Amino acid sequence: MYSAYFFREVITNIRRSPLMSIASVTTVLVLTLILGYFATVMVNLEALANSLLREVQVVAYLDDDANQVSVAQQLERIPGVTSAHFVSKETALNKLVERMQGRIRVDDLSRNPLPDSYEVAVEGAEDLEEVAVRARRIAGVAYVKYGEEIAKKMLHFNALVRTVGIVILTLLFLSTVLIVSNTIRLTVFARRKEIEIMQMVGAAEWFIRWPFILEGVLQGLLGSAIAATLVGGSYAMVVPKLVETITFLPVVQAQDMLPHLLPALILNGGLVGAIGSLVSVNKFLKV
């Protein structure tokens, strides 16, 4: 029953001070743009780190007399292992010769010194160490390598990206709330007499608050929806070109990123508008 009244109030207020509304919407728009672009960079950085980590795999080198089938079965039974690919000593030697580009020749060797091996792919980088330890215990496995140093550095980098990302996103969110609440405070300040009158005639605090909160939410949603459209549109345009130019870069595709990012940005705008209004109007609701 009150909702129609609240909406009427919001429309009247926006009509009465359109410049203030434009200021609030623009503030949310600009800050959501920054937030949105920053989020796309963070997601891509994390994707890059993850794709590099996927390259790191466990290699189990076998004894000469190892039972390949049994080793393969045991490897695949280790939790976190997605596949075990057999590389025979001949294949390994050919690869080595190829990599050395003629600096060694097969004919020079009296025998193939390389062992048979399994390249073991794991689900996540955090599984590497555990898989390596278990693989080492399997009978027939001589030794195990998994690029320990690289994996640790990548994991560290990944954690750093995530922490820095969360800290910066939180700071951006808080500063958005602060700036929006200050902008909205101007509109609330312009109507402080009205709030006083409302309190004087016995309006409950929630009744005074709701139109302001609703106005903040609408302004926040509008600003962030425009910003989300800009972020989404530009991302969808830039990504295909980026993939074409820098083929090795694992850029997150627009269809994977935007369905999550855009609703989050728009919701965030509404939330920021609501909190900003609430903070402002509470300052004028002293009793």
Place this chain on the structure above:
Amino acid sequence: MIDICDLDLVYDNGHQALHGVNLQILKGEFVFLVGTTGSGKSSLLKLMYRELKPSAGAVLVGGVDLGDLARREIPYLRRSVGVIFQDFRLLGNKTAAENVAYALEITGTAKRKIPSRVAQVLELVGLSDKAKRLPSQLSGGEQQRVAIARSLVNEPSLLLADEPTGNLDPDSTWDIMQILSRVQTSGTTVVVATHNQQVVDLMRKRVLVMKRGHLVHDLARGAYRLDGRGSGLHVEQPGAPFSAVEAR
């Protein structure tokens, strides 16, 4: 209706606005609160509608100790206490009728009941023909009548008026006082803080005299006027010598 016991009020800046005020106002009474600027009249009124909270002592309105009211209960008190001010405090973007209706909307009154109730109180204050005017299109006296209509629309048991005629010409002042008098006759308790000696002298109602935060006189059918030198307030009780009183 109102019971005030040993009331002290100290503002945050340390200024003591009221000292040990004791007072009783009965249901249906009409009371003038007089005193010079800074005597504590407005502070006392603000305590009666819980704009301020006592520093010590108690203010009871209709048996409710306002000092004990939770914040969320204050709006409900305000609906049973009408308040009017010198500056009218109307919403400039709403018409006279909308300003009055507003006080009903916030209490959740059914929409279909609002127009008839608004028309009723506007008629009571003689503004039926100006219901659709904005405050800026009304004279001071008419704006104050809208404010009175708004304060009455929820049928309060107590009406507080803080210098209600401070901005008005003598004719409008008299109109307003007559309306307030009619309100009292209908059973509402009316408390008016004023500087207007003519009004007090003519109305011959109960007069409470405040001086520097103290209630110094309580006269049943009092009058007051500035002394010949214009330097202070004198109040007289009918039948009592003029010197019964004070000022300075």
